[in-house]
Amino acid sequence: MANHSAVAASSSSGVWGGGSSPFGMRWGKMFMWIFLVSDAFTFSSLIIAYGAMRHRFPDIWPKPGDVFTHFPFIHGHVPLAYVGLMTFILIMSSVTMVLAVDAGHSMNRKVVLRWLGLTIVGGFMFLGSQAWEWFHFIEGSEKGAYVLADGRFARTDDLEPGVLKFHDGTVVEGAEAQALISTAVKNIHGANLTENEYGNTPLFGNFFFFITGFHGFHVFSGVMINIIVFILVYQGALDKKKDYELVEKVGLYWHFVDLVWVFVFTFFYLV
Amino acid sequence: MSSDIHHEHVSHDAEDKAHSALNKKLIWRVFWILLFITLFEVAISFTGIPHVVLIWTFVALTLVKAYFIVGYFMHLKFEAIAAKYSLLLPFVLIVYLIFIALYEGTALMHVPY
Numbered sequence: 001m002a003n004h005s006a007v008a009a010s011s012s013s014g015v016w017g018g019g020s021s022p023f024g025m026r027w028g029k030m031f032m033w034i035f036l037v038s039d040a041f042t043f044s045s046l047i048i049a050y051g052a053m054r055h056r057f058p059d060i061w062p063k064p065g066d067v068f069t070h071f072p073f074i075h076g077h078v079p080l081a082y083v084g085l086m087t088f089i090l091i092m093s094s095v096t097m098v099l100a101v102d103a104g105h106s107m108n109r110k111v112v113l114r115w116l117g118l119t120i121v122g123g124f125m126f127l128g129s130q131a132w133e134w135f136h137f138i139e140g141s142e143k144g145a146y147v148l149a150d151g152r153f154a155r156t157d158d159l160e161p162g163v164l165k166f167h168d169g170t171v172v173e174g175a176e177a178q179a180l181i182s183t184a185v186k187n188i189h190g191a192n193l194t195e196n197e198y199g200n201t202p203l204f205g206n207f208f209f210f211i212t213g214f215h216g217f218h219v220f221s222g223v224m225i226n227i228i229v230f231i232l233v234y235q236g237a238l239d240k241k242k243d244y245e246l247v248e249k250v251g252l253y254w255h256f257v258d259l260v261w262v263f264v265f266t267f268f269y270l271v
Numbered sequence: 272m273s274s275d276i277h278h279e280h281v282s283h284d285a286e287d288k289a290h291s292a293l294n295k296k297l298i299w300r301v302f303w304i305l306l307f308i309t310l311f312e313v314a315i316s317f318t319g320i321p322h323v324v325l326i327w328t329f330v331a332l333t334l335v336k337a338y339f340i341v342g343y344f345m346h347l348k349f350e351a352i353a354a355k356y357s358l359l360l361p362f363v364l365i366v367y368l369i370f371i372a373l374y375e376g377t378a379l380m381h382v383p384y
Contacts, residue, residue, distance in 0.1 A: 015353065024351030033358055044365045051369070052376035065316070084313045088306065095302045098344050102294050255344045259337060265309075266333040270316055271326050 032249045036256045039218075043260050046214065047267050050207045060153070060167060062199035064269045070136045076159065083269045086129045087261065090219075093122025094258040101251040104244030109233060112247060116230050119254065123223035130216050137208065140190025145197035147186040153200035154180065167199070208268070215264055218257050225250050301343045308332050 015022040023030050054061050069077040100115035143156035146164070154164040154172070164172045164180060172180060188197045196205040229250050238244050312332055315325065342348035347355060 015351075022351065023354040023357070025354060030354070033354070037358055037361060041361075041365070044368065048365075048368055048372045052372035052379075055373055055376035056379045080313050080316060084309065087309050091302065091305050091309070094340070094344055095298060098298050099295070102298070252345055255340055258344075259340045262333060262336050262340065266312075266329050270312055270329045 026245065029245060029249055029252070032252050036252060039256065040260075043211075043214070043263070046207075046211050047263060050211060051267060053203050053207070057201055057203070060200045062167075062204055064271075066155075067137075067198045068133070068269060070133075072132070080269060082129070082133065083265060086126060086133075087265050089122055089126050089129065090258050090261050093119050093126065094255055096122060097251050097254045101248050104238075104247040107239065107242070107244055109236070109239055112233050112244065113230065116226060116233065116247070120223055120226050120230060123219060123226065123254075126219055127216065127223065130212065130219075134212075138190050138192070140188075140197050144187050144189035146181055146184040147188070147200075148180050149183040149185060154184075155197065211264060211268065215257070215260055218260065222250075222254050222257050225253065297343065301339050304339055305336055308336055 025033075065079040068083060069079045071078040071081050096115045096118040100112050100119060103111035103115060141156060142158045143161070145153060145155045147153055152166065154166055157163055157165060160173075162173060162177055164177045166172075188195050190197060191205040191208070193206055193209065194202050196202065198204055229246055232238060232246065238246060312329060315328065320328075347358065
């Protein structure tokens, strides 16, 4: 009787008539999606706040191409290469994750373990890369930047000793640069929350630490969750339930982390 | 409810496998697209193209990458229409927030720091 009326209702008012999920997915997965939408709002707000402040200070905001120029074992400036590599690592780990989810659909435990394991390795590689990048950002260059007696902000370049560079592209060298340095009020090395040698605003460092740190913490949590699921799959817990949707759910989270990085990469490093 | 969906999964096992071969091809195609777009972005950032043009190109290419990640990797392209709209429509508010933040950012330019 109850069954009959449910069928009647669903035929009269389509998917919203009850008896079937209008979203076509189980609630566990739907809630993961809802969480990801709310998390996307958090990241959007952070990146938009960065954009608004950058827009507000066009004359002092550092150019990312002049900040992130290091690459392991290479002496010299190689802007963007390292974040490009980090992006590649994260996209690659997204592919291994989607292959794990795909193997989960056919309940192939061994293949799920293989791809999930590689995803965890990719996650650790990304975290290591980020640690390396933070180290160089905080450590800074050998000579750092100077706040001159007239209040102007001048950067130095380790590859061109004795040269001062200003935000507008002006370059001062030789005796004139030495005179400016000798009367300078302050010499700033690297970056912290109150000042940085990349530009004359603490906001740049603050946003860098907060946004890449918040994303990095997401990656870290993702790796931990992936490890837990890896152990569960290894113990055969999902085979017992005959249900691999858990892999799909952590997969959604992991792809989201990759998605956020795509936006961070564009708005922090490219634009 | 949940057992229903589950049952369906098992009975379409053979179909799933045929689907899966197609999936793998698609997954790798999406990977190459994402990689190519990223390399392209890095490459054009070193050219002398005016900065304004570059910025809008980057934003457009980022949205293309987001489409491929959300649509294919997160599988949203193949979900029910109700799920798609429920999850994507809220982002209209983000567009509004971008407008407000840039408007306020511009207004703040006249306020001393």
